[in-house]
Amino acid sequence: MRHSVFLFVPIVVLIAFIARPLVAFEANIPVLVPLTGFLSLEGTSQRNGALLALENPPKNVAVKFGVADTSTAPENAVTALERAISRGKVSAVVASMLGTQMLAMLPLAIEYKVPLVTMSGTASITEMGNPWIFRFFPGDAITKVAHARYVVEELGKRRPAIVYQTTAYGQSGHRHLNETLKKLGIESVYEEGIDTSVKDMLPLINKIRRSMPDVLMLHLHSAPTALFVKQARIAGITIPIVTGSAMHQPSTAALLEPFELNGVCAESGSSPISGGTAGIEKFTRDYRERFRSEPDAFALGQYDATAMVLTAVASGATTPDDIRDYLSKNLYHGLAMDYVSDGKGNMAHDAVIICYSGKDRRPEIVKHYQALDSSY
Amino acid sequence: MQFIQLALNGLALGAAYALIALGFVLVLNATRAVNFAQGDLVVTGGFIGAALASQLPLPGYALLPVVMLAMAGVGFCVSALAYWPIRSRPPVAVFTTTIAVGIILQNGLNGVFGPEPRSAPPLFTGSNLDIYGLAVSRQSLAIIAAAAFLIAGQLFLTNYAQLGRAMRATAQDRDMAAAIGIPVARMIAFTFAVSAALGGAAGLLLANQFFVTPTDGTNLIIKAYIAVVIGGWGRIGGALAGAMLIALFETIISAWMDYTVATGLLYVAVLGILLVRPSGLFGEVEGRRA
Numbered sequence: 001m002r003h004s005v006f007l008f009v010p011i012v013v014l015i016a017f018i019a020r021p022l023v024a025f026e027a028n029i030p031v032l033v034p035l036t037g038f039l040s041l042e043g044t045s046q047r048n049g050a051l052l053a054l055e056n057p058p059k060n061v062a063v064k065f066g067v068a069d070t071s072t073a074p075e076n077a078v079t080a081l082e083r084a085i086s087r088g089k090v091s092a093v094v095a096s097m098l099g100t101q102m103l104a105m106l107p108l109a110i111e112y113k114v115p116l117v118t119m120s121g122t123a124s125i126t127e128m129g130n131p132w133i134f135r136f137f138p139g140d141a142i143t144k145v146a147h148a149r150y151v152v153e154e155l156g157k158r159r160p161a162i163v164y165q166t167t168a169y170g171q172s173g174h175r176h177l178n179e180t181l182k183k184l185g186i187e188s189v190y191e192e193g194i195d196t197s198v199k200d201m202l203p204l205i206n207k208i209r210r211s212m213p214d215v216l217m218l219h220l221h222s223a224p225t226a227l228f229v230k231q232a233r234i235a236g237i238t239i240p241i242v243t244g245s246a247m248h249q250p251s252t253a254a255l256l257e258p259f260e261l262n263g264v265c266a267e268s269g270s271s272p273i274s275g276g277t278a279g280i281e282k283f284t285r286d287y288r289e290r291f292r293s294e295p296d297a298f299a300l301g302q303y304d305a306t307a308m309v310l311t312a313v314a315s316g317a318t319t320p321d322d323i324r325d326y327l328s329k330n331l332y333h334g335l336a337m338d339y340v341s342d343g344k345g346n347m348a349h350d351a352v353i354i355c356y357s358g359k360d361r362r363p364e365i366v367k368h369y370q371a372l373d374s375s376y
Numbered sequence: 377m378q379f380i381q382l383a384l385n386g387l388a389l390g391a392a393y394a395l396i397a398l399g400f401v402l403v404l405n406a407t408r409a410v411n412f413a414q415g416d417l418v419v420t421g422g423f424i425g426a427a428l429a430s431q432l433p434l435p436g437y438a439l440l441p442v443v444m445l446a447m448a449g450v451g452f453c454v455s456a457l458a459y460w461p462i463r464s465r466p467p468v469a470v471f472t473t474t475i476a477v478g479i480i481l482q483n484g485l486n487g488v489f490g491p492e493p494r495s496a497p498p499l500f501t502g503s504n505l506d507i508y509g510l511a512v513s514r515q516s517l518a519i520i521a522a523a524a525f526l527i528a529g530q531l532f533l534t535n536y537a538q539l540g541r542a543m544r545a546t547a548q549d550r551d552m553a554a555a556i557g558i559p560v561a562r563m564i565a566f567t568f569a570v571s572a573a574l575g576g577a578a579g580l581l582l583a584n585q586f587f588v589t590p591t592d593g594t595n596l597i598i599k600a601y602i603a604v605v606i607g608g609w610g611r612i613g614g615a616l617a618g619a620m621l622i623a624l625f626e627t628i629i630s631a632w633m634d635y636t637v638a639t640g641l642l643y644v645a646v647l648g649i650l651l652v653r654p655s656g657l658f659g660e661v662e663g664r665r666a
Contacts, residue, residue, distance in 0.1 A: 036483050040491035166636065177381070193634045197595035199586040200385050203631035206378060223493040223587045233506070251492035255587055293490070354473045 022058040027091040027313040030084035037072035048291050048303030050094040058314035069087050070096045085112050092309045092323050106130050115324045117305040126344040129133035134327050138306035138348040143268035144176035146351035146369040147267040152184045161190040161213035165220050185278045201231040218243040226255035233260045250294035255362040262358025269297040270336035271354045274365050278337045304334030383628050388516035388622030391523030395578035395604040397615035399571035405547040406567040413478035415597030421447050422577025422588030425496035435500035443580045444573040451572025455565040485590040496583035519581045527568030608656030
């Protein structure tokens with residue numbers, strides 16, 4: 001009996017040791033994104049991408065996370081960040097893609113020394129010398145170069161008409177488009193900014209028609225992009241339309257009939273539903289299964305961003321400072337592209353051009369621009 | 377030719393705006409308070425239409441009464457939540473509660489249907505009509521006809537039906553209406569229901585040609601508010617004229633100049649109208665301003 005007890009105890013201890021979770025590191029990564037308000041479509045994609053990564057961490061990492069809606073006011077984002085930090089040690093934060101919210105969160109990131117990983121395209125967030133910000137979506141300085149180069153170099157067009165949104169997003173894209181077109185020796189034949197509340201595009205289409213462009217370049221939000229394409233097709237406009245990234249979102253394409261999409265192309269950071277690699281196809285399958293919707297570039301970009309943070313933790317980066325070091329010094333092979341910091345926290349440097357065939361709503365990647373930067 | 381095309385588009389857009397403004401004025405007259413949830417009620421109608429269309433393979437004209445009925449129910453709920461508990465408070469309290477209801481609707485739609493833009497089915501399917509070389513959209517014509525029918529029906533109800541008379545009496549003097557046996561509470565709830573039904577109809581009509589997103593309500597309520605200010609606070613005819621004027625600027629004026637300039641000119645025109653006629657084009661109904 002005594003012998004068997006002596007044997008039994010070590011066996012139990014051994015089993016307990018073997019069966020213990022293989023978790024070596026812990027991470028707390030709050031997700032603070034806009035789920036309501038005018039950026040809810042993009043914010044929801046951002047959240048979903050982050051969740052997919054957080055729910056499937058590396059085996060040696062235990063993740064704690066919570067989701068908070070930052071809506072659209074900067075103070076909401078600040079409150080959400082302060083609340084998340086007050087609840088315990090935070091490793092890194094998945095931060096809002098709304099530029100004005102990011103600008104409000106940046107001073108707090110310095111104060112609390114916590115890395116913010118975001119999809120925000122607002123150029124200024126990485127131009128303030130803040131070492132805690134990491135942007136995983138190509139900004140306008142990259143995507144608009146791809147946009148303009150595709151129109152001029154691949155389509156051979158010389159008379160573009162530009163329609164942009166009068167929001168901060170639209171004006172930034174417009175500025176970068178014009179800068180690149182100018183470098184390429186092209187001047188637009190017509191330009192107009194429109195408010196997001198504009199419903200009837202026919203007056204605009206008539207004005208554009210009078211300027212006789214050979215291509216239409218749009219930089220609009222999701223619904224206005226679909227609205228413009230639909231009404232342009234009804235009005236008999238048959239010249240190519242090359243749009244901003246809103247058109248790559250499956251929910252935008254869903255508003256249009258396949259024949260209306262014929263001749264429509266768009267720039268984007270990536271296009272997960274277009275496939276390309278086994279990793280992207282698995283991501284798309286998992287995303288559809290988990291969220292019952294189609295993934296877009298924001299979801300894939302945020303997935304990659306969050307996965308890079310988790311990889312950092314898995315490799316032993318246990319403090320926010322370690323994670324910041326890892327993000328700023330390492331190359332990460334993500335699903336959408338390779339990510340590496342340019343020293344300012346800009347991690348994404350590639351863009352793709354997608355085009356619709358007119359037969360369905362699934363775009364094909366027709367051009368991949370690598371390592372673009374604003375010095376082009 | 378181009379002008380006729382634009383005018384037709386403007387008329388269709390104005391007709392939909394007129395439905396929104398009409399619903400806005402009805403509640404304004406009944407309660408003396410601005411229903412800031414009206415834009416979100418329009419959006420709710422659009423989403424209900426889009427959701428029903430995905431479940432029931434019905435054309436838009438068959439969905440229209442269903443959407444209006446559902447929205448009438450929503451209108452009853454809005455009156456019960458945002459008006460009835462604070463009916464004896466100053467109208468400014470109702471402003472606040474309707475803003476809250478609007479936010480609840482907006483976020484509710486976002487939660488239930490998702491943030492993606494949606495499209496509702498057209499009232500009548502088929503390609504554009506070719507009338508003397510003019511490509512006339514069936515949906516534009518259908519919007520104009522449907523809105524005209526609903527506005528005429530509403531005016532008939534208000535002016536000639538017993539129920540409408542009771543609504544008007546309630547709007548004119550609530551205490552006197554109660555004194556002569558009119559069920560004031562029911563009349564106000566009914567007004568909210570009619571207003572929401574008209575807004576829902578506008579939502580369904582707009583959602584096909586112009587899509588609908590959960591956050592569209594804010595822009596729509598601004599347009600309804602401006603329409604009412606232009607036409608005269610509390611004037612049904614004035615609100616309809618104001619809605620048409622806004623649509624005119626959005627389609628005709630912006631065809632010859634920048635959208636931003638056209639929008640600026642619209643506000644200059646509003647200021648001009650208020651300068652010459654401080655009570656709006658058709659004058660203000662006495663006692664309607666809070």
